[in-house]
Amino acid sequence: MASQEINNLQNSFQRAVNLSGSSGAVSTSPTQSFMDTLPRRMSVSNKAKALKPFSTGDMKILLLENVNATAVSIFEDQGYQVEFHKSSLPEEELIEKIKDVHAIGIRSKTKLTANVLKHAKNLVSIGCFCIGTNQVDLKYATHAGIAVFNSPFSNSRSVAELIIGEIISLARQLGDRSIELHTGAWNKVSNRCWEVRGKTLGIIGYGHIGSQLSVLAEAMGMHVLYYDTVTIMALGTARQVPTLDELLNNSDFITCHVPATPETKNMLSAPQFAAMKEGAYVLNASRGTVVDIPALIQAFKVGKIAGAALDVYPSEPGKNGAGAFSDDLNPWASELISLPNIILTPHIGGSTEEAQSAIGVEVAASLTKYINEGTSVGSVNFPEVSLRSLDYDQENTVRVLYIHHNVPGVLKTVNNILSNHNIEKQFSDSKGDIAYLMADISNVDQSDIKNVYDELNQTDAKISIRLLY
Numbered sequence: 001m002a003s004q005e006i007n008n009l010q011n012s013f014q015r016a017v018n019l020s021g022s023s024g025a026v027s028t029s030p031t032q033s034f035m036d037t038l039p040r041r042m043s044v045s046n047k048a049k050a051l052k053p054f055s056t057g058d059m060k061i062l063l064l065e066n067v068n069a070t071a072v073s074i075f076e077d078q079g080y081q082v083e084f085h086k087s088s089l090p091e092e093e094l095i096e097k098i099k100d101v102h103a104i105g106i107r108s109k110t111k112l113t114a115n116v117l118k119h120a121k122n123l124v125s126i127g128c129f130c131i132g133t134n135q136v137d138l139k140y141a142t143h144a145g146i147a148v149f150n151s152p153f154s155n156s157r158s159v160a161e162l163i164i165g166e167i168i169s170l171a172r173q174l175g176d177r178s179i180e181l182h183t184g185a186w187n188k189v190s191n192r193c194w195e196v197r198g199k200t201l202g203i204i205g206y207g208h209i210g211s212q213l214s215v216l217a218e219a220m221g222m223h224v225l226y227y228d229t230v231t232i233m234a235l236g237t238a239r240q241v242p243t244l245d246e247l248l249n250n251s252d253f254i255t256c257h258v259p260a261t262p263e264t265k266n267m268l269s270a271p272q273f274a275a276m277k278e279g280a281y282v283l284n285a286s287r288g289t290v291v292d293i294p295a296l297i298q299a300f301k302v303g304k305i306a307g308a309a310l311d312v313y314p315s316e317p318g319k320n321g322a323g324a325f326s327d328d329l330n331p332w333a334s335e336l337i338s339l340p341n342i343i344l345t346p347h348i349g350g351s352t353e354e355a356q357s358a359i360g361v362e363v364a365a366s367l368t369k370y371i372n373e374g375t376s377v378g379s380v381n382f383p384e385v386s387l388r389s390l391d392y393d394q395e396n397t398v399r400v401l402y403i404h405h406n407v408p409g410v411l412k413t414v415n416n417i418l419s420n421h422n423i424e425k426q427f428s429d430s431k432g433d434i435a436y437l438m439a440d441i442s443n444v445d446q447s448d449i450k451n452v453y454d455e456l457n458q459t460d461a462k463i464s465i466r467l468l469y
């Protein structure tokens with residue numbers, strides 16, 4: 001067997017460990033009794049050395065973008081090697097580092113493109129410590145057998161609260177008054193300052209954030225309209241409108257809460273600004289691709305809109321620091337910052353202590369369960385597959401994790417290979433082009449493990465294999 005293959009084989013064996021501190025922690029492979037027999041089993045032949053179980057201490061996790069300390073401590077408790085960086089990395093450095101890690105944790109800045117991922121030979125999983133996953137080439141990751149996890153709603157409330165704060169701030173021109181007073185200027189004005197009570201909020205995208213915002217806005221006496229591509233039950237007295245134009249024509253405040261997709265690119269551009277009420281306000285804390293900012297600048301300059309609050313931009317700096325938001329990054333930046341009643345924030349919608357610590361726990365737990373047990377529940381790109389845990393008294397049992405192309409005949413081939421053993425349980429599901437099989441097989445000794453691996457490795461449909469014991 002070539003040394004690279006041996007390495008791959010070693011890397012495919014994962015000593016599973018309980019999630020420390022989690023209630024109902026699982027007992028997975030290897031069973032204690034299996035571990036007790038290990039020296040004897042490993043001395044079966046010289047080649048047996050290649051089958052040394054992959055230890056959690058060999059597991060390398062790269063964490064970027066100041067992922068919360070809760071995640072770091074979950075990974076460290078597992079015994080994983082954790083490399084932590086406060087910011088994202090330039091592409092070349094990222095490529096170097098990703099070559100040898102088993103999992104990576106990012107937020108919204110790190111672009112995991114096909115060009116980066118093709119170097120990630122050992123990567124089994126990506127954790128997006130945020131909601132959006134548009135920064136990852138999901139198609140590439142899926143076909144490479146890399147499971148991607150995110151946190152679907154732990155920062156939703158934080159974003160909704162930021163938007164509420166900004167609605168009032170725009171209506172009262174708070175940003176400008178504050179900047180003026182910081183420079184010593186006293187401007188006590190009421191001209192074009194409004195209460196929000198009785199005004200109409202138009203929410204584009206009534207998902208986790210949009211619907212949360214709806215409830216908060218109604219509590220302040222606002223009327224709520226929303227536009228979404230799917231029919232969603234209205235909360236309170238909010239009303240879904242059938243077209244984006246109807247929302248634009250009737251709203252005093254328009255806020256975007258849609259994902260970055262080809263359909264949402266420049267969803268608010270010149271025709272949409274033209275359709276808005278005179279003096280409307282526009283807010284965007286979704287993705288920088290959703291609002292055409294040069295068109296927004298133009299709409300502001302002709303008095304069509306009275307202000308805007310932007311938290312996201314087409315290009316965002318990779319790290320904090322003075323001078324980072326410049327025309328080099330976005331050619332309209334200096335014009336935008338010169339305009340009054342335009343609130344600009346550095347993508348902080350989800351940046352609260354509460355949200356970050358909850359996300360850290362949630363995504364780190366998902367990654368750990370996937371690495372240690374193969375459970376893909378919560379993955380955004382994999383079919384969600386889970387198997388009941390192994391018991392401590394189940395000896396010589398191996399968990400097979402087989403990710404494959406979703407083509408006919410695969411289960412027949414795989415079960416033929418596994419059927420020399422007792423298949424205790426198995427679960428398989430597919431999603432689009434790929435499928436994922438988990439199976440626990442018993443009566444497996446050391447040489448059997450190697451055979452099972454070799455035979456599965458030769459199957460045409462295989463994308464990747466891991467054996468946990």
Ligand SMILES: NC(=O)C1=CN([C@@H]2O[C@H](COP(=O)(O)OP(=O)(O)OC[C@H]3O[C@@H](n4cnc5c(N)ncnc54)[C@H](O)[C@@H]3O)[C@@H](O)[C@H]2O)C=CC1
Pocket residue numbers: 131132152153155156159204205206207208209210227228229230257258259260261263264285286287311312347348349350351
């Ligand atoms: N600024 C920040 O820090 C944060 C930004 N976000 C962004 O906010 C986005 C929304 O987050 P959630 O509410 O959690 O997502 P979600 O998935 O719960 O809701 C999105 C809604 O948009 C709708 N939608 C999709 N395409 C649409 C279209 N073309 N037209 C109208 N509606 C459409 C969907 O049907 C869904 O109801 C995320 O995708 C993320 O990009 C999320 C968290 C923090």
Ligand SMILES: O=C(O)CCC(=O)C(=O)O
Pocket residue numbers: 107108109129130131132133155350351
């Ligand atoms: O907190 C972050 O870095 C990103 C927040 C965000 O945009 C998201 O959750 O999608």
